[in-house]
Structure formats: C-alpha cells, structure tokens
Amino acid sequence: MAKKEKSFEESLLRLKEISEKLEGSEVGLDDSIKLYEEGVKLAKECYTTLSEAELKIKELKSELEIDSD
Amino acid sequence: MDLFTQEENILSVSEITNSVKRVLEKSFKGIKIVGEISNFKAHFSGHWYFTLKDANAQISCTMWKGNNTRVRFTPEDGMKIIVSGNISVYPPRGSYQIDVRAMKAAGVGELQAAFERLKQSLSDEGLFDVKNKKAITRLPKKIGIVTAIDSAAFRDMVSVAERRFPLVELIVASSRVQGDGAAENISRNIKLLDKLGNIDTIIVGRGGGSLEDLWAFNEEIVARTIYDAKTPIVSGVGHEIDFTIADFAADLRAPTPTASMELATPNQEDILNYITDFFSNSSTNVNSIITNFKDEIFGITNSYGFKSHDFIINNNMQTLDNYLFRIENGVNQKFLKSKNELSVLSNSIESYNIEKILERGFALVEQNCKKITRAKDFDSSKKTKIKFYDNEIEIE
Numbered sequence: 001m002a003k004k005e006k007s008f009e010e011s012l013l014r015l016k017e018i019s020e021k022l023e024g025s026e027v028g029l030d031d032s033i034k035l036y037e038e039g040v041k042l043a044k045e046c047y048t049t050l051s052e053a054e055l056k057i058k059e060l061k062s063e064l065e066i067d068s069d
Numbered sequence: 070m071d072l073f074t075q076e077e078n079i080l081s082v083s084e085i086t087n088s089v090k091r092v093l094e095k096s097f098k099g100i101k102i103v104g105e106i107s108n109f110k111a112h113f114s115g116h117w118y119f120t121l122k123d124a125n126a127q128i129s130c131t132m133w134k135g136n137n138t139r140v141r142f143t144p145e146d147g148m149k150i151i152v153s154g155n156i157s158v159y160p161p162r163g164s165y166q167i168d169v170r171a172m173k174a175a176g177v178g179e180l181q182a183a184f185e186r187l188k189q190s191l192s193d194e195g196l197f198d199v200k201n202k203k204a205i206t207r208l209p210k211k212i213g214i215v216t217a218i219d220s221a222a223f224r225d226m227v228s229v230a231e232r233r234f235p236l237v238e239l240i241v242a243s244s245r246v247q248g249d250g251a252a253e254n255i256s257r258n259i260k261l262l263d264k265l266g267n268i269d270t271i272i273v274g275r276g277g278g279s280l281e282d283l284w285a286f287n288e289e290i291v292a293r294t295i296y297d298a299k300t301p302i303v304s305g306v307g308h309e310i311d312f313t314i315a316d317f318a319a320d321l322r323a324p325t326p327t328a329s330m331e332l333a334t335p336n337q338e339d340i341l342n343y344i345t346d347f348f349s350n351s352s353t354n355v356n357s358i359i360t361n362f363k364d365e366i367f368g369i370t371n372s373y374g375f376k377s378h379d380f381i382i383n384n385n386m387q388t389l390d391n392y393l394f395r396i397e398n399g400v401n402q403k404f405l406k407s408k409n410e411l412s413v414l415s416n417s418i419e420s421y422n423i424e425k426i427l428e429r430g431f432a433l434v435e436q437n438c439k440k441i442t443r444a445k446d447f448d449s450s451k452k453t454k455i456k457f458y459d460n461e462i463e464i465e
Contacts (some may be wrong), residue, residue: 008236009208012340019347022354032358033404040407043344050337053235057227059218060242062367067433 008049011042018042083160090158093165097156101166101177102128104146112297121167123150129166130154140172141251141284142183149175180280186288188314191289196296197317197404203301209269211238212333213262213300214253219242222276222305222326229330234337240268246275251285256294263298270333271298274305274313274326286313295319305329355404393461428457 006014018039021027027035080088104121111117115134120127130152144150154169174180175319191197212230216223218241230237242258245251255273262271273295275283285291286306295302295318304319305326316322323329427433433456434441443449453464 007210010150012208015344015347019351022351027358029358029362030128032355036351036355037408039347040410043347044410047341047344050236050340054240055227055231055235056242058238060213060240060258060265 006042008046011046015039015042015046070443082163086158086160086163087438090160093156093158099153100167101151101153103149103151104128106144106150106305109144109146117144118170119152128209129164129170131166132169132172136170137172141252142180143187143289144172145183145186149179151175152191177267177280180284184314187287187289187292188317191292191314191318196292201296203320205301205303206269207335209234209333211240211268212330213265213268213271214239214241214270215258215262215273216241216275216326217243220246220276224272225327226272226274229327230334233331234334236337237334240265245285247278247282247285252288252291255285256290259294259298259302261293262301268300271300271302272301272305272326272329272333273319274323274329275307276326277308277311283307283311283313286315288314291315292318303329303333322350352408356411357403424458427456430458432457 018035021035022032022039074098102121104127107120107122107127109117109119115131115137117137119130121130122128125450126178132152132154150172151174152167152169153171154167156165158165173373174183195201214226214306216226223241227239232241240262242262244258245254259271259273262268272292273286275286283306286304292314295304295315303321303323304313304316305323305328306313306315307325309324310400321332323332351438423433434447435454435456436446436448436451441453455462455464
C-alpha cells in the first residue's frame with residue numbers, strides 16, 4: 001500500500017472497515033492486534049483533525065470572470 | 070361657407086401626424102396602465118407585441134427586447150398586468166401604442182398563476198424528475214454558497230457549519246437575491262461554482278420574504294441552471310411553507326437556509342461518537358478474539374490425545390507453557406499500551422466536552438479540588454473555585 005496521507009473521509013472509511021473485520025471471526029490473532037493498533041492510530045488522528053478544525057470561508061469574486069456567456 | 074378659403078392652413082398627412090405624435094408623446098410620458106393581455110406574440114427578434122384591454126377599450130403595446138428580458142414571468146393571454154411606459158405614435162401606420170418599459174403582475178394571484186404554469190411546463194419537460202437527482206456528499210470538503218453574503222441567512226449557514234462540521238470549507242459567491250437581475254446573478258454564480266469542479270455541494274438560498282421577494286427563485290433561468298449543474302445542489306429558500314421552482318429543480322430541498330446547511334453537512338458529534346464507539350467495541354472484539362484463541366489452545370493441551378502421550382513426561386509441556394506465556398505477555402503489553410492511549414484520549418474527549426459546555430455559559434464549581442455537582446455537597450464555609458469558559462475565580 002502506498003504510504004500517502006489519508007484524507008479524513010478515507011480514514012473514517014478505513015476505520016469502518018477495521019471495525020467490521022474485528023467484529024467478524026475470520027481475522028487471526030496477529031492481524032487483529034495489527035488492525036487494532038492501526039485503528040487506534042486512525043481514530044486518534046480523525047478525532048484530533050475534527051476537534052481542531054476551524055471553519056474556512058472564502059468569497060468567490062465573480063466580477064473577475066463574468067461576461068463569459 | 071367655404072372651408073377651404075384659408076389655403077395656408079392646409080397640412081400634409083405627415084405634418085398632422087407629426088403634430089399628433091408630438092402632442093401625444095409629450096402628454097403621456099411615464100404612464101401606468103392596468104389591463105388584460107390579449108394577442109400576445111413574442112417575435113423571433115425578441116420583441117413582444119400584444120394588446121392590453123379591459124371591457125370597453127383596447128390599446129396596442131410593444132415591448133422591446135432590451136426591456137422584456139427584465140420581466141420576471143412569461144406573459145400569457147388573459148393575464149392581468151400593470152405596464153409602465155410612454156405613448157408612441159407610429160407615423161407610417163398612423164397608429165399609436167404603448168412603448169412598454171416595465172411590466173408586472175397585477176396581483177399575487179397572477180404571480181401564483183405564472184408560478185403554476187412554469188412549474189407545470191418544466192415538470193412536463195422532466196426538470197424535476199427524481200431519477201435525475203444527484204446524491205448529496207456525506208463528508209464534503211468544500212461547500213459552495215449562493216446567497217447574499219451580508220444576509221442573516223448566510224450567517225445562519227456559517228454558524229451551522231461551524232457547529233456541525235468545521236472541517237468543511239465554504240466558498241461563497243455573493244448574489245443579489247431579489248429585485249432586478251437577481252435571477253441572472255444567482256444563475257451566473259451557480260455556474261461559476263459549478264465550473265470550479267471541486268465543490269462537493271452547492272447551497273442556493275435566501276431568508277424569508279413575500280412571494281415577490283422570493284421571485285428570483287421562481288424564474289426559469291435559475292431552474293435550468295440548477296438542473297444543468299454537475300454539482301449536487303441543495304436549495305433553502307424562505308420558510309418551511311415556501312416552495313419555489315428552484316426547490317423542485319434542486320437535488321434536495323431544505324425548508325430553510327439553516328436546514329440547507331444541516332442537510333449538506335454531517336454532525337461532528339456523530340463522527341466523534343463513532344470514533345469513541347470504535348475504541349470500546351474494538352477493544353471488546355480484540356479481547357474476545359484473544360480469549361477464543363486461549364480457549365482453543367487450552368482445549369488442545371487438555372485433550373486426551375495430548376495428555377496420554379509422553380508429552381507430559383518430556384518437559385514439552387513446559388516448553389509449550391513458555392510459548393503460551395510469551396504470546397500472552399506480548400499481546401497483553403500491546404493491549405495495555407493501546408488501553409493507555411485510549412484513556413488519555415477519553416480524558417481529552419471529556420475535557421473537550423466540558424469546554425464546550427462552559428462555552429455555552431455554564432460554570433463549574435469546585436471545593437477541595439472536587440467538582441460540586443449537587444447543592445447538598447456544597448459547603449458555604451469552604452473556599453470555592455468557579456471555572457468559567459474564559460477564566461476561573463476563587464471565593465472565600
């Protein structure tokens with residue numbers, strides 16, 4: 001897997017995936033511990049991202065682009 | 070008597086027509102007339118020709134393209150309207166007519182009728198079909214907003230976004246939302262945001278007002294732009310009871326501007342709860358996985374086959390025990406580490422929640438470093454600490 005920064009949405013999706021795997025019975029001992037650790041890390045990241053987020057507002061200046069039609 | 074003795078008073082047709090033209094055009098400037106439309110024709114050149122009439126009279130009207138593009142509805146025969154303009158005389162035909170500068174419906178009933186007609190024709194065309202509605206993104210990165218940036222509606226949207234999902238970025242294309250050119254302005258701003266290509270959802274809205282105030286959202290141009298946009302659009306116009314054409318054309322209709330932002334964003338409380346649930350559920354799950362494996366191993370070691378062989382005598386049991394011990398130890402250590410991390414996080418979740426409550430205006434009372442949560446625990450002789458959102462004070 002590429003080591004790339006996950007987006008918030010990707011992290012949440014992965015977290016969901018991990019939850020479902022841990023709920024199922026197919027996963028082995030080693031894997032379950034690995035998944036658990038990955039999940040804890042992701043959950044912490046998501047939590048921090050969300051609780052530290054500050055709303056960004058940008059105004060689109062339409063004057064610059066009018067009269068194109 | 071001979072009417073023709075004074076030859077010098079004879080006028081040509083053009084002269085008399087031009088005199089009439091001067092007199093009429095000077096006397097009837099900026100007049101307003103109410104009447105019913107008949108023989109309405111929109112010429113391919115873009116000019117409109119029609120007759121305005123009442124029970125006893127009629128008058129021809131023309132409305133040039135430059136003026137009629139500002140009319141907020143499609144005129145139809147039988148519709149009662151008020152026009153304003155000037156009388157003009159057309160010498161080649163010796164006719165006079167109203168040069169209509171502006172036109173409006175003569176009452177709310179007429180506007181309502183125009184609304185119903187447009188709604189019907191766009192509906193017949195398929196602009197409101199459910200199968201064409203796009204799904205709204207659940208976790209948006211960018212939300213475009215088309216509304217007046219100095220309005221209460223916009224402030225409401227911002228505070229909802231702040232509360233529910235501050236991770237999102239709002240891109241505002243400030244628009245005129247009523248009056249002349251509002252519909253064109255709204256439509257152009259939707260197109261601008263749509264063209265950016267990286268906006269997850271566009272909200273189009275404004276606060277409450279009269280039917281006339283909301284009219285821009287009932288215009289065909291806005292409905293078509295909404296329908297054509299590739300970005301999913303949520304409409305939030307007026308109050309719950311107000312339905313506009315834009316609402317029908319949008320992918321999702323919200324009853325108010327506030328609700329439109331609620332529908333466009335997830336609630337961060339839900340996400341935080343989901344994350345907290347992950348910790349408790351997955352700890353339990355991993356625990357039970359470990360227990361299952363342990364049971365399995367003990368099941369094997371206690372089985373008849375295992376016991377009956379020389380295994381026990383041969384120290385092998387001890388080796389196995391050693392392995393088991395090491396596995397358990399390793400697992401437990403990892404587990405403990407995660408558990409510690411979890412309790413740190415739970416504390417930070419709790420303090421985050423307290424901060425939020427304090428921010429809303431509640432205060433925390435402490436005596437002897439303990440939180441006093443009930444009146445019966447309060448000892449008025451003791452030192453009291455009160456923690457507010459911004460600071461804490463001490464009272465002796």
